[in-house]
Each structure stands twice: as structure tokens, then as C-alpha cells.
Amino acid sequence: MKTTFSRFGPLSLLIAMVMALFAVPVSAAQITVLSVTPNTIVNNVANTIVVTGTGFDNTAIVQLDGTALTTTFQDAQNLTATVPAGVAVGPHTITVSTATGSTTLTVIPPTPTPTLTPTPTVTATLPFVRPQFVVRSSKTSGNIRTGGEFKLNVVVENAGTNTAYSVQAVFTSSDLIPTKTGGVSALGVVGADDEIGISQSFYVSAQIYGASILVTDLTITYYDDNGSTYSDKFTLSIPVGASAPSGGPVAATATPTGVKSSQLVITKYSASVDPLQPGMQFAIRMTVENVGNVKAQRVTMIVGGGSSGSSDGGTPQPGGVSGGGGEFTNFAPVGASNVQSLGDLGAGDTTQASQNLIVNVSTSPGAYPMKVSFSYLNDKNEVINDEQVITLLVYSLPSVDVSFYRPPDPLMVGQPGLLPIQVVNLGKRLAVLGNIKIESEGGTIENGTSLVGSLDAGGYFTLDAMLTPEQSGTVTLDITIDYVDDFNSPRTIEKTVEVEVMEGFVEEPVDPSLNGGGGGGEFIPVEEETTLHKIFRFIKGLFGLDSAWPVWQDPGGGSIEPSETKPMIAPAGKG
Numbered sequence: 055m056k057t058t059f060s061r062f063g064p065l066s067l068l069i070a071m072v073m074a075l076f077a078v079p080v081s082a083a084q085i086t087v088l089s090v091t092p093n094t095i096v097n098n099v100a101n102t103i104v105v106t107g108t109g110f111d112n113t114a115i116v117q118l119d120g121t122a123l124t125t126t127f128q129d130a131q132n133l134t135a136t137v138p139a140g141v142a143v144g145p146h147t148i149t150v151s152t153a154t155g156s157t158t159l160t161v162i163p164p165t166p167t168p169t170l171t172p173t174p175t176v177t178a179t180l181p182f183v184r185p186q187f188v189v190r191s192s193k194t195s196g197n198i199r200t201g202g203e204f205k206l207n208v209v210v211e212n213a214g215t216n217t218a219y220s221v222q223a224v225f226t227s228s229d230l231i232p233t234k235t236g237g238v239s240a241l242g243v244v245g246a247d248d249e250i251g252i253s254q255s256f257y258v259s260a261q262i263y264g265a266s267i268l269v270t271d272l273t274i275t276y277y278d279d280n281g282s283t284y285s286d287k288f289t290l291s292i293p294v295g296a297s298a299p300s301g302g303p304v305a306a307t308a309t310p311t312g313v314k315s316s317q318l319v320i321t322k323y324s325a326s327v328d329p330l331q332p333g334m335q336f337a338i339r340m341t342v343e344n345v346g347n348v349k350a351q352r353v354t355m356i357v358g359g360g361s362s363g364s365s366d367g368g369t370p371q372p373g374g375v376s377g378g379g380g381e382f383t384n385f386a387p388v389g390a391s392n393v394q395s396l397g398d399l400g401a402g403d404t405t406q407a408s409q410n411l412i413v414n415v416s417t418s419p420g421a422y423p424m425k426v427s428f429s430y431l432n433d434k435n436e437v438i439n440d441e442q443v444i445t446l447l448v449y450s451l452p453s454v455d456v457s458f459y460r461p462p463d464p465l466m467v468g469q470p471g472l473l474p475i476q477v478v479n480l481g482k483r484l485a486v487l488g489n490i491k492i493e494s495e496g497g498t499i500e501n502g503t504s505l506v507g508s509l510d511a512g513g514y515f516t517l518d519a520m521l522t523p524e525q526s527g528t529v530t531l532d533i534t535i536d537y538v539d540d541f542n543s544p545r546t547i548e549k550t551v552e553v554e555v556m557e558g559f560v561e562e563p564v565d566p567s568l569n570g571g572g573g574g575g576e577f578i579p580v581e582e583e584t585t586l587h588k589i590f591r592f593i594k595g596l597f598g599l600d601s602a603w604p605v606w607q608d609p610g611g612g613s614i615e616p617s618e619t620k621p622m623i624a625p626a627g628k629g
Contacts, residue, residue, distance in 0.1 A: 085109035085153035093157075097141045098164040105133045105148060107155070115151040118159070122151075137161075186214035187221075187274045187286045190249060198268070198294045203233065203257050206292065208272065211249040218244045218276040218284075223252050227270035230256040230292075244276075267291045316346035318353065318399065318428040318440045329449040329539075333415045335388060338446070342396065342428070343404040350430040350438070353396040357409045358382055359425035360393070361439045384417045385424060385446065399430075419450040419540035449540050452485035454478060454509075456533050456549040459516055464589050467526050467558045470500070473519040475551075477535070479509035487547075488536035490517060496529035496555070498522045506535060523555040 087107045095101040105116050112127040116135035123135040133150065141161050149156045190211050196204030206225075212218050221241035225232050232238075233255045241250050252272075262268065272288045321343045327336040338357075344350050358380020380392060389410040396405055428440045459476035475492065479485045487509065492502035500520040509515060523529055535547040591602075 085114070085150070087148065087150050087153050087155040087157055090148050090157045090159050094160045094162060095137060096164045097143060097161050098139060100139050101137045103135055103137055103148075103159065104128075105135065105150060105157070106131060107133075107150065107153060109153070110150070113151075114153065117149045117151060119146050120149070183215040184278055184282070185212050185216045185218035185244070185246065185276060185284065187211065187218070187244075187276070188213045189272070189288050189290075192290060194292060198258060198262075198292065200258050200260070200262050203255060205253060205255050206270070206290075208252045208254075208290070209249055210252065210274065212244045212246055215246055216278050217246060218278065221250075221274065221276040224273045224275075225254050225256075225270055226273070227256070227268065229258070229260040229262070229268045230270055231259050233257050262294050265294055267293055316344055316348045316350040316399075316401065316430070316432050316438065318350055318430065319343055319345050320426060320442055320444060321404070323444050325446065329451065330413055330446060331449055331451060332413050332417045335410065335412045337408050337410050338424075338444075339406065339408045340426070340444075341404055342399070342407055344399045344401055347401050348433045349401060350399045350428075350432070351435075353399050353428055353430040355394045355396055355407050355409075356380070356427040356429065357387065357392040357394075357411075357424070358385075359441060360427050361429055380425060384414050384422050384448070385411045386414065388412045396428075413448060417448050419448055422446050422448060447541065450481075450483065451539060451545070452479065452487065452509075452537060452547070453481040454485065454487070454535065454547060455480055456535075456551065458551070459514075462553060464593075465521065465523055465529075465553060465555045466590075466593070467523050467555060469558065469593060470520045470522045473499075473521050473531070473553070475517040475519055475533070477506060477509070477515040477517075479511060479513050482511050484511065485509045486537065487515075488538070490515075490533065490535045492517075492519050493532045493534075494521065494529055497524045499531075521553070526555045526557045529553050529555050 085108065087105060089106045091104045091106065092101075095103070103116075108131060110127065110130050110133055114125065114127065114133055116123045116125045116133055118135075118137060118141070123137060126134045128134055137159070143161050143163050146159045146161060147156050148159050187210050190209045192206065192208040194204050194206055196202070198204050208223075210223075221244050223239040223241060225237040235254060237254065239252050239254065241252070244250050256270070258268070260268075268291070270290050270292065272290055274286045274288075275283065277283050319342070320340050322341040324339055325336050326339065327334055330336060342353075342355070360378070360380055382392075387409060392409065394407065394409070396407055399405055423443045423445050425441060425443050430438055430440075432438050455478045457476055457478075458474050460474050462473055463471055465471040473492070475490075477487070477490065485508070487506035490504055490506050492499050498521070500522070501517070502519045504517050506515045521529070521531075529552070531551040531553065533549045533551060535549075537545055537547070539545050
């Protein structure tokens, strides 16, 4: 039988047999366990752990102390497993099937929940103690009638936190006369939370026919253990007639509700002129509103203060309206008296009222109150007088004039000219002014700002500014003066002044054809000196320039006066 070898020959077969004897499984050599995360867990809940290693596949199973756990394959380096709740406390070994190596997982018990201790309730302690009396009950005994006598029994309690010493109760009333005790009862010492009764007899002195209640005041005075004195006052109402059976209780006096009344109030006012100055006539306009709940009838407004009808609020008496006793030193009515009729004014209604006044010329600057009275009848035809005060501000603003202290020099386009500005105080008193500023859109102003200062009545201030016009015709100068008024508010005086500007003078060019040649001079057409020439020479002289009129030269030599028939020969240039 013939033996057949592979194409590698006997050597290749021998190598394969050696490798088969000494080879180690590749997969087993690469699967290892390195660590576990987290390495410490609590045993009261299920925990998920991550086992890290190498060579893992989807057949790998995580084991806790040899017990298989629910395992999830993540990748070749990570496996996740779930450790159930209730695992024993202590260290445990984590391994992976088919892998080498292990790691340790520590199981601990849960942290015990601390027992909360209830916070004790803190009772607030007052920083001081004192006795305090209150009325617990009261009632009457006997028949309450005019000329009769009855007894009032009151029980009071010391509701404070300290003992009251030398307690004394005093009854007072305009309708009742205390009897037997004179209205004074000594109660001695009353401890905290103790009650004590007070009995007082009264004689009914007033005519109580038709009355429903009688009122008496109870005042209790006492001391504490430190000697400090206290006083508590109570108002007690005693029912009379059919509402006051014998032994009935005494109730506290009720506060009356639903009171009907009318009241006129000035809710807004303004002057027709602002600001007010001495000698000015103006109208004061007022908005009057009835803020009451009933109609005000036959309303009369009295500027300056006054009244109407009787002074005791009863039936109106003869004599009409008294409006002549008001204050008119600084403001006086003009055109009509200070008394006006506004008619009827319903509840919540408003009306407009005005009064023409004049500011006295002797009034100094300041704030002046003015009284305004409203006299009317209420729903019971009783005369009501409502008085109120409004305030008017009086200023003394400076009166100044801004002009030239002399006629300005002729102004020409492009040539600077002098502006002789003057500020005059036309008022009757000293004026303190701030900065003066001169501006113009028709040219450039130089030296146009300065401080004016104080000016006496009739005094003046001058400022020499320079104007370089940029256009001919009428140029407007805008002048502003700053100052502070009598109430320290900044104000501005604005004035305008106009000046006339002429076109600039232009010299005619020299005609070369008039040149006489030979250095003898240049012929210039004869021109007689005009007023414009004189003005231009005057301006040149102001700036230090040569303003002399040229000397006419005769071609034959010498000088001659200019005329309309002779030519002017100007000296020829050299060269």
C-alpha cells in the first residue's frame, strides 16, 4: 500500500503535531476579571454592578460567591449584573464563568433613619406684666324715669397678669346724678383674673321723654406692684322707656352710622397768569366738589374768608353774607366783589368757580396763603361754613432791555465789526443776572459770552462783541441771559437784536493796456472817491492798514487831484 503525504511534506506534518501537543486554548488565556463598580453596596435594595475585564462574550455569566446573577453583556470589557436585595452583609467574591481572576464586592446595611425629637412648644413671655380691667356685665334695677332713682350694677374683671392695688371706680354723666356714694367706689386690691362688682345709684335729672338711651362714663384707676398708675375708661349706655325693663343689661354705646352731611372741598385750582408778579391782574380758577352724601343748597363762595347766616348753625338770621373781614393785603378782588353764588351742589358733583384778583404792587416775592369760605344750607336747612386755604406764589422777575449803547459801525460781509451790546435793568429793584450769551446764524461771534452780575434799578452792563458777517442783509443776533428766580429755579431771558450788513468792497483789476511803459507808471481810469470808499478806508484804518486815498500822478511828473477827465497813473513796478 502506498502512503500519500501532503504537499508540505513530512516536515510540515511534524510541526503540526508538536503544536497540537503544547497549544493552550486562546480564548481561555484572554478572559480575565479586573474590577467591579461600585465596590460597595447596601443590601436593602437591588443593586446593579458593572464588572470590568477582558475577552468577555455573550456567554459570560457574573457570579456572586459562585451563585449566578442576572447578567447582561455590554461589550468585551464590560458586563452588568443585578445583585438582589437581602444579600448578607460583608465581603463577597465576584467571578465570571470561563474567566480567570476575581474581585471583591462589599455589602453594608442601610444607614439607620434618625428619630426626630419633637420641638417643645415655647410659650412667649411678655417683657412686662400689668393689671388690666374689662367690663364683664352690667344691668339696671329700678324704674328709669325723669325724677326717679335706679341702681346700676357693673361687674369688672382684672384680665391682666398682675394684681391691681388701690382700685377706684368713678361714674360721671350729664344726664344722671350719682347718689349715696357720690359716684366714687373704692374696690381695694383685685388679683389677676379676679372679678368684682360695683353698685351705683343714680337720680335721673334730665328730661328723658322721647330719649332711648342715657350715657354714663365709668373710669377705673389703680396701681401695680411697682407703683405705676393706670386708668381705664368705659362708656356705658342705659336703655330707657319701653326698651329698659327692670334688670335689663347695659350695652356699650354704638357708634352712629349713616351720618348725612355735605362738605365742599377745592380739589384743584390754578392762576390764569404764570408766574404772578406785583401789579399783575389774574383770575384764580377753582374746581369745587361736594364730597359729602347730601346736597349743599344755596352755596356762597367767599374769597378771603367770611361766613353767611347765623354763627350758631341754627336758623339763618338777617344780615346776609359777611365777606368783608378777609385778608386782602397782597391780593384784592377786581371787577366784582369777593362773594359769589354757586347755586346748589349735589353729593359728588363738581362746579367751576373763578375770581378776578390783582397782586398788590408792594407785595414782595413769596408764598401767600389765601382763605376761601363756602357757606351753604344742609338738608336740615342749617347753615354750614366750610373754610379752606390755597397758596399763591408771587415772583419778582427781572425786567431788562438789551440794545446798543451807540449805533454800531457799518458791517460788511467778511469784515469783523464791533457790536456795542448794553443790558439795562428796567425794574424797580436789584436784579442779579448770570451769563449773557450772543449767537447768530448769519456770522461768527467773538467775545460773545460774559457774566453780568447784579444790576441796580436803572443800572446797565456793556459788552463789546465782534461779528464777522457771512451774508449781507438783515442779520439777527440771539441774546440769552441766565438767572435764578426767587424760588431758586433756573430761568432764561431771551432777546433778539437785528443789524444790517452790506456787501464787501472789491477793488477793480488794473488794466495792463494803460501801462505807459518805460517805468513811467500805469494808467488807471479816473474815479471820484465815493461814500463807500470812505467807509472802506475807515475800516482799514481801524485794523492798522494803509487807508490813504491814492495820489494821482501826472504822466509828465508831479501830482494832481483826481478828476473825471484825467487818468490816474499808478507807479510802475520794478523790473
